[in-house]
Amino acid sequence: MIVTIDGVAASGKSSVASGVARALGIPYVSSGLLYRAATLLGLEAGLPLHQAAALLAHLQGNSLRLEPRAEGNRVWAGERELTLELHSSRVDAGVSAVAALPEVRAWVDAQLRALPEPFVAEGRDMGTTVFPHAEAKFYLTASPRVRAERRAKERPEDVPVIEAALTERDRLDTVQSAPAPDAQVIDTGPLTLEGVIEEVLASVRAPLA
Numbered sequence: 001m002i003v004t005i006d007g008v009a010a011s012g013k014s015s016v017a018s019g020v021a022r023a024l025g026i027p028y029v030s031s032g033l034l035y036r037a038a039t040l041l042g043l044e045a046g047l048p049l050h051q052a053a054a055l056l057a058h059l060q061g062n063s064l065r066l067e068p069r070a071e072g073n074r075v076w077a078g079e080r081e082l083t084l085e086l087h088s089s090r091v092d093a094g095v096s097a098v099a100a101l102p103e104v105r106a107w108v109d110a111q112l113r114a115l116p117e118p119f120v121a122e123g124r125d126m127g128t129t130v131f132p133h134a135e136a137k138f139y140l141t142a143s144p145r146v147r148a149e150r151r152a153k154e155r156p157e158d159v160p161v162i163e164a165a166l167t168e169r170d171r172l173d174t175v176q177s178a179p180a181p182d183a184q185v186i187d188t189g190p191l192t193l194e195g196v197i198e199e200v201l202a203s204v205r206a207p208l209a
């Protein structure tokens with residue numbers, strides 16, 4: 001079984017995916033971490049982020065891989081763990097350029113499709129491009145201000161700066177961020193995190209009841 005949770009930046013995808021996965025007793029897969037890790041390694045190596053061939057060779061040379069777990073995903077470059085370095089504002093600012101490269105997208109997609117089922121996959125195009133045959137699909141939204149207020153609790157910048165950066169990233173990510181036609185859209189703005197998780201679980205379990 002595959003459940004997909006897509007949505008705009010900071011809409012709650014990974015927190016919701018983690019809660020749903022824990023309730024179902026299966027791992028979740030945070031696809032954005034692979035794009036973030038590709039960006040971090042590219043920045044560290046001083047590579048231009050729009051040069052796909054050099055970036056891909058660098059990723060493969062560094063044995064970049066995602067370790068999906070219900071308690072939280074980890075990302076490794078060989079023996080080095082990158083997980084705690086992936087949510088900086090520097091990575092936030094560069095990641096959409098990397099994610100726009102078709103060669104990088106194909107590399108990420110191949111890594112994700114090689115993972116053993118079952119899992120909950122979250123990102124932008126999990127229900128459309130990567131796992132179009134998923135059993136249940138969701139798409140999370142919330143206003144830019146609500147999302148910026150949530151993210152401000154995890155970043156040093158102020159709400160208006162974060163809101164501007166989120167809105168810009170949404171714009172750059174538009175191509176891969178369309179909701180699947182068969183996805184259930186949830187506005188997380190008026191809901192608690194637990195409320196969103198319950199709504200997803202109720203839908204996932206309905207056909208099983």
Ligand SMILES: Nc1ncnc2c1ncn2[C@@H]1O[C@H](COP(=O)(O)OP(=O)(O)O)[C@@H](O)[C@H]1O
Pocket residue numbers: 007008009010011012013014015016150151154188189190191192193194196
């Ligand atoms: N109703 C809600 N739904 C989802 N996330 C929420 C909600 N309320 C607060 N949050 C918080 O919003 C923050 C951003 O969520 P996150 O899962 O990182 O989003 P994304 O993976 O979409 O970037 C987290 O700190 C999360 O706990």
Ligand SMILES: Nc1ccn([C@@H]2O[C@H](COP(=O)(O)OP(=O)(O)O)[C@@H](O)[C@H]2O)c(=O)n1
Pocket residue numbers: 008009010011013014031032033035036095096097099122123124125126169173176
């Ligand atoms: N399936 C995905 C997941 C992420 N991404 C890219 O990776 C970036 C980081 O994704 P993320 O899910 O970690 O970001 P947040 O929404 O958590 O801020 C996004 O801004 C997209 O550019 C993508 O293109 N496709």
